[in-house]
Amino acid sequence: MTDTVPDTDRPGGAPPPDTPLPRRKLVFAVVGLALLMFSLDGTSVAIAITTISGDLGADLAWTGWVITGAAVGQILALPLGGWLSDRFGGRRMFLAGVALFTLTSGLSALSPSIGALIACRLVQGLAGGIMLPAANGVVAHQFGHDRDRALALFTSVFPIGAILGPLVGGLVLTTWSWHGIFLVNVPLGVVLLAFGLALVDDPPHRGAGRVDVVGIGLLVLTLLATMLTITRLGSSGSGTGSGVLLTALAAVVAVLAGVAFVLHSRRRPDPVVPVRLLAGRGLGIMNITNVVFGAVVIGFSATLPLYAQVRYEMAAFVAGALLTGRAIGTIAASGASVALLRRAGFRPLLLVGLGATAAGLVVTAVPPPFGDPATWLFLGSTVLGLGGGLAAPAANNAAMHLVPDQVAAVSGLRTMFRQMGGIAAVSVMTAVITASGDPGRAGGITFAVLAGLMVVAGVFVARVPNQRGRW
Template sequence: MIDHRSIDTNDEMPLTEVKKIAWILVLGALAPMLDSTMANIAVNHLASDFKSGIDLIQWVITGYVLSMAVAVPFTGWLTNQFDGKKIFILSEILFLLGSIGSAIAPDLHMLIAARLLQGFSAGLITPLLTSLLMSLAGKNAGQLMATVGLPMVIGPILGPVIGALIIEYMSWRWIFWINVPVVIIALTLIWWKLPHFPARDEGAHLDFVGVMLTSSASAFLIYGITKAAKAANLLNYDTVVFAGIGLGLIIIYIIWAAYRKTAAVLPLSLFTHRSFNASSIGLFMVGLIVNGPMLVLPLFFQNGRHMTIVAAGLSLIPQGIGMLVARPMIGKLTDKLGARYVVMFSLVMSLIGTLPFAFFNATSSMVLITIVLFIRGIGVGGVFMPLMTDAFTGLEKGDIAQATIGTRIIQNVGGAFGSAIVATAMANSMQNALSGMKSKIAAGAYHVSAQQMPAHIKALTAGFQMDAYHLAFWIAIVVSLLAFIPAMFLTNKVGQK
């Protein structure tokens, strides 16, 4: 039976009803979140099939991310103007078409075009999911965010695992075909079971200038940061130019938003709320705490421990299980205690689950690694959700859509920045170590015979590689410690009646 109800966001709904709505929306966001990481694993296979260079193939990944960034600022205006259910259905249909287009793409240009459509629709779905649910959350925001955040936290974990299995045993095209049944099931449930979310303010005008500025700023920043990861240099020409343009556009937007006040797509008044500011800083730092190690862990297993791509992907499953275990507990604790101590506890767990990787090597016990990954999963899952929840604390319901846009932009940029910092640090570490090794070889510093030298060089290179991985984990550890600072300014309900 089709649900014809319209949600009145001014009324408190029973938690059981809200959770039903949450799970339907989460199912709709699952494919986009998995797809954002599954495709990364197929880059080399795409290059082989399309007989193209990695620079062009990379746009299959980069285009998706940039298209997501461009779409995010439109969600606030769309929820003001149209029924939230209809926007969600349209976004799902666009993602479905993008998935089919990617799966049947006869050439690279069509694949990139289809991925742009996928990315744009995903950029609408993710903030829309958060915005609709937070408008109903009330005092149960933590538990709902635990549900809403599910695809966001398991996407980076399960995406590479599923992608690796598909690449190993099937065609890369199944990375996109697998979305089709998932999206069709989600569309069916949304159509039949999801109530309507009436337009919030049909008289609101689109802040076109603000949307263009925020979209362009985040796209330029992400692209510039991505170029830094590739060049292993934060000050390379492309990064300085594109990130510089992005920062310039942010300054222009601040001036524009000061003029537009509450009519701006992202009002500056949001930044007068302490919890929003603390959450935003924390979410940016989580980009490095999560994305940095997620970049390194598959390399650690494949190169450091000589595992196959499938075995490396499967080795990450304990981290995903840790996230799933933490999810319901973290949500309830956030509603009861506030975000401050939940985030602090989760940061401690994240540190416990990351610190050993700064010492693990090729011979470390896999049982111990599995336990540590499980603990890390609990910590990472517990950091993200309370931060997202607290970003909305103290805001009026009319500000939720704009706050969602702000937090999503910050997450996107923070995630790209985290990957770039780690990739740059590892590359520089390797370059410096290899350069030093070459100098020592030329100086005859290694007392090794000519026959033994190749094996000696191979062993030294493996050691340098492991040192680079250790450095990446140390960076995540330091950032985790620094994240305690914004955590201190989050909401605290302990001792309050």
């Protein structure tokens, strides 16, 4: 626990340096609303894919890149967002991310072709990837020794967006058009910019320094080649001769670029991503855990409706509604996790959460021993949500308390690893289900495999030293 010196022992009665700042709740509201805007955008756009395809005269394969492009941009920017915040200031990067996201939302609404829309969405993803790590750094600075609880509360923002996004997207699409899904971000973004300029203080940062151009290039090449390999593994054309060659070539490039990046980072005194953030002091275990956690949560959300339809022949609406259980469970358990974090420490909550998440996957994987399949799958979804709600705030703090002076960088890497795990899970699980002669049974096996990976991650997490109280 952080010790504080009484105000009377400081010159002029100045508060301790880790004291929460007066406007922290207003700043949290601004930053939280920005995160909610980003979350809503990601889930509401999915509702309009078929409408966008018809209106712009594009096939669904290309239109799907309206979602994929934003995800790619976000993953590329996330590890750079923390570095940029550390060099140029969290306030500046947060406001730049909001401004760029707002601008590209307006341009997306005005896009005359699918190519222009995909380009705008790629930049939107970049803006979000810059904004998210900076937002964590801003909140950590504002809340001082209470930053653990404030950062843990961020966990509930994205599930709220996951619930509201399809509803907002459907409402706008019904009463207006797909253009409106992007346009609603513009006035909200302008308001956030105005309040951000007035309220947000700049966290301490190092200054610009020399730009690690080589490190950035190697990092981007590693991420692009890795994502291409993952998506090719889940592609229907990857089994052909040319498909296998392309997948193998992408994998080789990813490995070589990754090794070169690590070697470069070890030699350079001030790299874009220090090696110690990837593997040092328990961070390596947490990074691997975040890959598995992202694979479970994102993979489950993306494939549960498909699984329910192919195994139990459920209607699309009922299959999609099953995810409500996960969202509600996550929001409810996140509050309990935040309340217990200081008393129990992150490790017990993380272990219980990972165990509950694995249990939810097992329930989903096996046929219902009683009741109808919809009730049984809703139960599995809710248990998984409860586990995720307990684990996510604890996992956030587990990594960040190890390097409290680099909150933005660690939060960017954490989200990047979760997103990459999610992309891998969605690609592989979808390919397995669609290629199997018994897709329902194949889906159940994939959920069981994810449960096993979660248990293995829990074994390694048990080795990370616990942290109670403030950090």
